Amino acid sequence: MKFKIKKNNIIDVLSxxxxxxxxxxxxxxxxxxxxxxxxDKIFIAATxxxxxxxxxxxxxxxxxxxxxxxxxxxxxxxxxxxxxxxxFEEVDNRWLKIGNENVLFNLVGMNPDDFPEIPHIDEINFLxxxxxxxxxxxxxxxxxxxxxxxxxxxxxxxxxxxxxxDGEAILRMISTDGKRLSKTDYFNxxxxxxxxxxxxxxxxxxxxxxxxxxxxHEGKIKVGIxxxxxxxxxENETIIINLLEGEFPEYGDIISVGDDNVIEVDKDSFRMxxxxxxxxxxxxxxxxxxxxxxxxxxxxxxxPEIGESKENMNIDFKGDPIEVAFNPQFFIDxxxxxxxxxxxxxxxxxxxxxxxxxxxxxxxLSVIMPMKI
Amino acid sequence: xxxxxxxxxxxxxxxPGKVRVRSVIHLNVADFAVEVERQLDCRxxxxxxxxxxxxxxxxxxxxxxxxxxxxxxRKGMPLRQALRFCSGARVLPPHFDRYxxxxxVFLKRVxxxxxxxxxxxxxxxxxMDVTGTGRLFGPPPDIAWRIRKIIRSDxxxxxxxxxxxxxxxxxxxxxxxxxxxxxxxxxxxxETFLKPLPLYLMPGxxxxxxxxxxxxxxxxxxxxAELSVEQLDLIFGRRSLILHNAVRxxxxxxxxxxxxxxxxxxxxHEFGNDTNKEGDVEGALYGLVEKAGAKLRxxxxxxxxxxxVLDYSDGKRTIRHxxxxxxxxxxxxxxxxxxxxxxxxxxxxxxxxxxxxxCDRFVLPSAQLxxxxxxxxxxxxxxxxxxxxxxxxxxxxxDAVQMGRMVSKDAA
Numbered sequence: 001m002k003f004k005i006k007k008n009n010i011i012d013v014l015s016x017x018x019x020x021x022x023x024x025x026x027x028x029x030x031x032x033x034x035x036x037x038x039x040d041k042i043f044i045a046a047t048x049x050x051x052x053x054x055x056x057x058x059x060x061x062x063x064x065x066x067x068x069x070x071x072x073x074x075x076x077x078x079x080x081x082x083x084x085x086x087x088f089e090e091v092d093n094r095w096l097k098i099g100n101e102n103v104l105f106n107l108v109g110m111n112p113d114d115f116p117e118i119p120h121i122d123e124i125n126f127l128x129x130x131x132x133x134x135x136x137x138x139x140x141x142x143x144x145x146x147x148x149x150x151x152x153x154x155x156x157x158x159x160x161x162x163x164x165x166d167g168e169a170i171l172r173m174i175s176t177d178g179k180r181l182s183k184t185d186y187f188n189x190x191x192x193x194x195x196x197x198x199x200x201x202x203x204x205x206x207x208x209x210x211x212x213x214x215x216x217h218e219g220k221i222k223v224g225i226x227x228x229x230x231x232x233x234x235e236n237e238t239i240i241i242n243l244l245e246g247e248f249p250e251y252g253d254i255i256s257v258g259d260d261n262v263i264e265v266d267k268d269s270f271r272m273x274x275x276x277x278x279x280x281x282x283x284x285x286x287x288x289x290x291x292x293x294x295x296x297x298x299x300x301x302x303x304p305e306i307g308e309s310k311e312n313m314n315i316d317f318k319g320d321p322i323e324v325a326f327n328p329q330f331f332i333d334x335x336x337x338x339x340x341x342x343x344x345x346x347x348x349x350x351x352x353x354x355x356x357x358x359x360x361x362x363x364x365l366s367v368i369m370p371m372k373i
Numbered sequence: 374x375x376x377x378x379x380x381x382x383x384x385x386x387x388x389p390g391k392v393r394v395r396s397v398i399h400l401n402v403a404d405f406a407v408e409v410e411r412q413l414d415c416r417x418x419x420x421x422x423x424x425x426x427x428x429x430x431x432x433x434x435x436x437x438x439x440x441x442x443x444x445x446x447r448k449g450m451p452l453r454q455a456l457r458f459c460s461g462a463r464v465l466p467p468h469f470d471r472y473x474x475x476x477x478v479f480l481k482r483v484x485x486x487x488x489x490x491x492x493x494x495x496x497x498x499x500x501m502d503v504t505g506t507g508r509l510f511g512p513p514p515d516i517a518w519r520i521r522k523i524i525r526s527d528x529x530x531x532x533x534x535x536x537x538x539x540x541x542x543x544x545x546x547x548x549x550x551x552x553x554x555x556x557x558x559x560x561x562x563x564e565t566f567l568k569p570l571p572l573y574l575m576p577g578x579x580x581x582x583x584x585x586x587x588x589x590x591x592x593x594x595x596x597x598a599e600l601s602v603e604q605l606d607l608i609f610g611r612r613s614l615i616l617h618n619a620v621r622x623x624x625x626x627x628x629x630x631x632x633x634x635x636x637x638x639x640x641x642h643e644f645g646n647d648t649n650k651e652g653d654v655e656g657a658l659y660g661l662v663e664k665a666g667a668k669l670r671x672x673x674x675x676x677x678x679x680x681x682v683l684d685y686s687d688g689k690r691t692i693r694h695x696x697x698x699x700x701x702x703x704x705x706x707x708x709x710x711x712x713x714x715x716x717x718x719x720x721x722x723x724x725x726x727x728x729x730x731x732c733d734r735f736v737l738p739s740a741q742l743x744x745x746x747x748x749x750x751x752x753x754x755x756x757x758x759x760x761x762x763x764x765x766x767x768x769x770x771x772d773a774v775q776m777g778r779m780v781s782k783d784a785a
Contacts, residue, residue, distance in 0.1 A: 179744055180744065249745045284736045351742070369744045371741050
């Protein structure tokens with residue numbers, strides 16, 4: 001195998017696959033990427049056995065071949081390479097020469113036959129989505145992250161479903177960590193796709209994080225589900241994620257907005273207030289107390305080991321006083337993903353969740369459970 | 374008036390520009406483990422004794438008597454080699470529980486003399502800060518002498534003592550007079566005292582440091598004290614300041630009182646017959662978990678880390694830990710984490726004599742409510758069950774209600 005490639009054609013993809021190849025798995029070869037020549041392009045594949053990536057990139061091919069090479073090392077070499085054109089040549093015993101007449105690296109590869117097979121997906125019923133919107137959906141759901149020791153599928157993954165509401169097909173993603181829930185909708189999809197027999201699947205958050213790295217701010221992408229795989233396809237790149245086995249708890253009752261107080265607040269002022277209040281929180285004392293009373297919101301934080309803080313905010317509230325404690329970090333996380341300048345807080349009492357929604361953004365809803373006072 | 378007061382304060386060491394001189398007593402029972410064994414078996418006196426897990430493969434020396442030390446036996450030395458040096462030595466397995474009990478009694482006798490006592494280890498070392506206790510108990514040497522007298526009469530042990538201005542110098546002083554005696558280093562005499570002493574007596578100077586200093590033919594504290602920090606920096610880098618201070622007897626580290634240490638909950642179980650049956654060991658562990666859980670719930674705390682200490686029949690000890698995430702106080706979560714720690718610690722087929730559970734990293738129980746009704750009801754169910762068990766046990770005793778795993782198969 002011998003080819004030459006422009007540094008700019010390969011550096012981005014090598015950087016983005018580090019998240020996949022950097023993960024520990026039972027196979028040492030998953031730390032490698034597979035490079036294969038195909039016509040006038042090279043084909044690059046990476047996998048961590050849960051998430052697989054494939055992409056093709058233009059290059060000047062002199063002879064065909066296939067190699068697997070350490071992903072981190074090849075990325076560092078390409079990143080620091082002094083000139084734009086980089087030559088790759090396979091020599092005996094799976095060694096790969098990388099460089100030009102001035103700079104030369106010899107890297108030892110592994111047997112390409114040992115590289116795990118990435119499922120080959122034929123044409124399926126794909127759904128066309130705007131790349132930027134889908135990236136935003138992923139970011140809004142994976143922000144509700146799962147602790148490393150967590151084993152439950154509905155915490156480790158994001159529920160992906162296609163539903164119909166008033167005759168309109170909606171693509172919905174829901175994520176939870178058991179204490180809060182994030183729901184984001186994609187309206188105006190062309191048609192409802194058949195996701196699976198159950199019409200709902202759970203996609204690992206880890207895999208979605210990798211997908212987000214590959215999504216651009218412009219253009220279209222295709223998403224689809226086949227057997228046990230979630231597929232995201234771009235023009236020259238495909239990511240395939242193994243779905244999680246498990247049930248997602250019924251969330252319909254949780255997100256149904258009932259007879260509660262709706263309070264409009266300025267997003268930035270509210271977020272900054274919570275940031276100030278969270279200065280005194282710690283792992284042991286995470287909660288701050290919100291008191292809604294006669295057009296005023298008073299937020300108090302008390303940490304016996306550090307001290308106390310209090311801040312008032314004028315709001316439009318005429319209901320009975322409500323005193324409820326929340327983890328302010330959950331609000332801060334949510335507010336940073338809302339595009340509107342003003343947000344609606346819907347609050348019931350100290351035992352029911354608080355709903356947060358952007359004034360001009362009905363596609364994203366965050367549900368946060370309170371803490372015991 | 375002013376002059377009378379200033380004269381009085383100066384006399385007491387509180388005058389303007391003066392700092393009260395620190396007085397640190399270091400008490401050290403030499404060969405602590407051997408001395409404890411000798412209290413229990415007088416036949417061991419005046420003969421070489423080695424404490425080591427005899428049956429263990431590649432056993433190493435845990436402690437040895439002065440007689441064995443004189444024959445060349447050292448701590449950490451392989452037992453076979455130690456027996457070649459001292460073939461007549463009596464080898465005993467370590468009994469950590471005995472040493473800990475003896476240490477607790479030792480501490481109890483010392484506590485009335487100062488609130489600032491640091492238990493350096495469980496091998497007979499104590500530091501006491503007696504600064505400012507003169508009007509109560511007299512000068513520091515008197516305190517040390519009285520403590521020694523009490524320990525001798527109550528426990529039969531003979532601690533070495535030293536008085537100095539800081540922990541480092543006090544420790545060197547006791548090392549100097551080992552195996553018995555006392556030493557007083559007056560304030561300001563630290564550097565002069567250390568000057569002729571070999572470097573291996575200095576705490577904080579590692580074996581690697583000694584090796585490197587040896588290459589420069591430096592073996593005495595006074596020789597190193599002649600070098601500046603910049604000169605030491607060329608060889609030792611970041612450790613140069615530590616060395617520079619150590620050889621001059623400078624040690625600003627305070628005596629850390631016990632109450633400043635993070636709290637722990639600790640429970641022990643001694644098996645009547647040593648066992649390696651999984652059911653028996655897990656049953657015993659569950660009993661410890663129940664006690665620890667009840668104490669945590671009484672204090673309205675949750676523990677984040679669980680350590681299991683196993684003492685085997687041959688005297689070998691293993692300690693492993695596991696974390697509970699999130700921190701918990703219910704018996705089920707506690708047992709899950711403790712059992713993980715037990716699995717990590719239980720790596721040998723030798724029978725177990727003693728098991729200990731230590732819980733620490735306490736936090737207040739999580740106040741965060743669960744979003745899903747299923748998880749919420751499970752949590753509430755667990756809390757109600759724990760509360761009911763606690764109520765029954767508080768009223769009718771801890772054996773009133775037991776888990777199945779606690780009932781031995783023989784009894785069933």
